[in-house]
Amino acid sequence: MHIAVLGLGPAGSVLAHRAVARGWTVDGYDPACRDTDGSPTLPEWRSTYGLPVAALPDWANSLIPFSSVSPGLSAHTPGHRVLDYGGYGMVDRTALRERLVPGIRLHRRRVDAPTARTLGVDAVIDCRGVVDRPGSVRQIAYGIFLPPETAQDAGLATSEFMDWRPSPRASEHREGGPSFLYVQDLGD
Ligand SMILES: Cc1cc2nc3c(=O)[nH]c(=O)nc-3n(C[C@H](O)[C@H](O)[C@H](O)COP(=O)(O)OP(=O)(O)OC[C@H]3O[C@@H](n4cnc5c(N)ncnc54)[C@H](O)[C@@H]3O)c2cc1C
Known part of the structure; x- marks a missing residue:
């Protein structure tokens, strides 16, 4: 072929x-x-990619390198839930691109x-x-990289898959649509 x-x-x-x-x-x-x-x-991949490691087939498990694997997926919806998917890995993009x-x-x-x-x-x-189409819904996110000690001080040291609790300053941002916080340890 x-x-x-x-x-x-x-x-x-x-x-x-x-x-x-x-x-x-x-x-x-x-x-x-x-x-x-x-x-x-x-190409450089601009997004970060996180995966429930146990969901991968064998070939992908041996192919995809992770920069970190958090023990579990924690979510606030707003009640706290721990999702039973095992470890959640952050893909090491540079290493994966070199392998591919x-x-x-x-x-x-x-x-x-x-x-x-x-x-x-x-x-x-x-x-x-x-591909953008007229009327299509688009997901937008922004991310910030924090050194571990800064994350700790800000109460962001625990991995969070989806935290739908309102931001403490949500009333200052009423124009925004529904949103969630995503916190992951990138390992570096
Ligand atoms: C805001 C946001 C947050 C996300 N967060 C996460 C996350 O935390 N974890 C996670 O796992 N996933 C996340 N995703 C999803 C992830 O980014 C996508 O699932 C993933 O990028 C899809 O990969 P893809 O290869 O299908 O497409 P893309 O990554 O979009 O790649 C498409 C490629 O096609 C190329 N291309 C476009 N047009 C042409 C053309 N005419 N000819 C040739 N090439 C072309 C582009 O240059 C691009 O390189 C997020 C996505 C968004 C938008």
Whole structure:
């Protein structure tokens, strides 16, 4: 098989890696691929990725490196609940990207649906992520990195999967929609 993968976020990159492992020829396309010494590398992934480790299949468990694994998933909805999913791991993105890249033929290029039909491959896999459509709902988050001691002082030392309790200063931010706090130890 010779396939083209459009979009090299986590989904496209892992899919491309699995296809290479099967002996397939894989061309990966993403305009966000970076150039290192003249050759493209996988895009920087800007999000943080957390996973319940026990939910992963065996091949993913041996492939995906974690920078930290918290013992359990704690949630406030607003009542406190501990979710029975086992450890919650934060993906070490840099290490994972290095593991995925060998064998994928990378192209720093945007490819749309009409162009994809001209690539001359056996299959095109669309991993371009969420595409904005009129009226679609969009999730927005921002994150801050805190040294462990600062997190401790702010009462943010315990991993929190979803904390839906109102912020102590919520009344100052009435215009906002529903929101939750997410706290994870990144291990570094
Ligand atoms: C606010 C927010 C918070 C999140 N928090 C978490 C979290 O805490 N933990 C977690 O696990 N997940 C989280 N997610 C979800 C996570 O970011 C997504 O599930 C994940 O990025 C999806 O991966 P993907 O590879 O499908 O798509 P994406 O990461 O969106 O990658 C798509 C890729 O396609 C490329 N592309 C786009 N158009 C083209 C084109 N025409 N041709 C070629 N390439 C193209 C883009 O450059 C991009 O690199 C969050 C998402 C959001 C929006």
